[in-house]
Amino acid sequence: MQTLQIELGSLVLKNPFMAASGTFGFGEEYADIMDLKVLGALVVKGLTLKPQKGNKPPRVVETPAGMLNAIGLQNPGLDSFLARELPRLNQQGIPVIVNINGAEENDFVTLARELQEAPGILALELNVSCPNVKEGGMAFGTSPVVLSGLVEKVKRVCRMPLIVKLSPNVTDIGEIARAAERSGADILSLINTIKGMVIDTHTATPLLGNLTGGLSGPAIRPVAVRMVYEVFQATGLPLIGMGGVTSLQDALEFFMAGASAVAVGAGNFVAPDTIPRLIADLQSYLENKGLNSPAVLTGLAHGRY
Amino acid sequence: MFLTTAHVRKKETVAQNCFTLSLHEEKIASHCTPGQFVHVRLSAGYDPFLRRPFSIAAADPAEGVFRLLIQVVGEGTRLLQRIQEGQTLDCLGPLGSGFIPGEAPxxxxxxxxxxxxxxxxxxxxxxxxxxxxxxxxxxxxxxxxxxxxxxxxxxxxxxxxxxxxxxxxxxxxxxxxxxxxxxxxxxxxxxxxxxxxxxxxxxxxxxxxxxxxxxxEERMACGTGACQGCAVEIAEETGATNFLRVCREGxxxxxxxxxxxxxxxxx
Structure with a gap:
């Protein structure tokens, strides 16, 4: 019997395709054009304890086969999420993963503790890789020591599966991955955006209001695939791969590099029906190949040379 | 909001670097209001990456046609200018919140x-x-x-x-x-x-x-409100300010x- 269901440790998803945090809001925006229940999971926009205003514009700019963004984690905060967004997501039967952010360790711990009690959340994703906020963000994800300290503290209050989202803005992502694994991470997701800059040559000024932003889209895919490949060798944790996925072909690269699930990010902006299309395409692919489950694809590219 | 395919009924050059497209797509033509826009995909590929937003310049629900007025300003609009009558465009729309009636004149x-x-x-x-x-x-x-x-x-x-x-x-x-x-x-x-x-x-x-x-106008990515890229700072009645989305609240x-x-x- 063929199934698209996958297991990332104790996290079970009905298919391996997720909407990456920050690219699907809280689900409301795309509800007109697709049934959000088909998603393997919706990772909601990065959440902080208090509402965040976000960065001054311009916040986005197109780049070759991709884009830079510097939104600055604009979000309504925990209370509003629990009162407004989560009940709506639950009512619609959407599988939810909550991406949590903080300026200091205690913010993450408090968020994790509060969210344990909330209904209908499959897992938490620890965002230690946002390149666009002044405090916290990527600073937690670029030092193995700092990351270990944070993951241990969050893990103490977190009973649900804990995903750690890794930054590509490091020299050795394997070392960071091992630190996360040692301190209790259940799953790793990668990659977050790559820090970049565009300069407006007419005004000789960085184009984004935040000066720098995070690069996403097909332009970063080879970097992301390489990092998934390295992290698969560095740890034994289940991986969620992402970075420029727009087609099944792209997703297969991530599976073969070592991912068990794949998230679609900026590709949603161009083709909002990407995930339903990937689900259908994966189904046909498995049928044509006579395979029972996408799990058999994970890590196939290893040990080839 | 619909994710749909519009047929190019008519394309005309109307000024220096400026052309119009009459697009047949009944759902958009019958649901749009003045001030709303459509988010147009430039090609089936991903480079250039993002869709381009264009204000709806006219709509005829009876004919199922809406019109866009497009100025060629960069790579994306130059690509779009190559489209021919009879071809199709991938359109997301109608999007955004339009003009609210005021007092005449x-x-x-x-x-x-x-x-x-x-x-x-x-x-x-x-x-x-x-x-x-x-x-x-x-x-x-x-x-x-x-x-x-x-x-x-x-x-x-x-x-x-x-x-x-x-x-x-x-x-x-x-x-x-x-x-x-x-x-x-x-x-x-x-x-x-x-x-x-x-x-x-x-x-x-x-x-x-x-x-x-x-x-x-603001630089825009998703066009639906999901990414919060096209922010504009708006003052509330209280004096506090917030970033709202040009594509959604605007x-x-x-x-x-x-x-x-x-x-x-x-x-």
């Missing part, structure tokens, strides 16, 4: 390609027999789109060119100011155009004191709430 103030959403608005207001003056400013006559085919005859059109090659010689905002000083009082101003034009309207409105709505905003115009005006 209406002065519509268009700068350059900002004419597009105001044509649709003029058509809608004209159907309701509202008095409308349509001010249309460009740098020169060569950049002008002939709006006679678009605007209902009842609407008074005032042209302005900065080089004086057609109509009022000078900025379109100066033409509006001339008329107001001569006693033509608008109940509502609706405007779309370059930042400098909108800023000048805000400056002049210190004397006019007329409610104004602006259709704004593109049309009440001018007095748009922080950047007032920050600049007080300098």
């Amino acid at each position: 209406y002065f519509l103030v268009a700068g350059g390609i900002g004419a597009a959403p105001l044509i649709f608005l003029a058509q809608a207001l004209s159907k309701q027999n509202q008095p409308v003056r349509y001010y249309y400013g460009t740098a020169s006559a060569a950049e002008r789109v002939s709006l006679h085919a678009w605007l209902p005859t009842a609407i008074e059109q005032i042209d302005a060119t900065e080089d004086g090659s057609k109509g009022f010689s000078g900025r379109v905002t100066a033409a509006v100011n001339r008329d107001i000083l001569q006693g033509k009082k608008p109940g509502q101003i609706m405007a779309c155009g370059p930042q400098a034009m909108l800023q000048e309207l805000v400056r002049l409105n210190a004397a006019w004191k007329v409610p104004m709505q602006f259709s704004l 593109p049309v905003f009440e001018a007095h709430k748009v922080v950047e115009f007032h920050a600049n005006a007080s300098n």
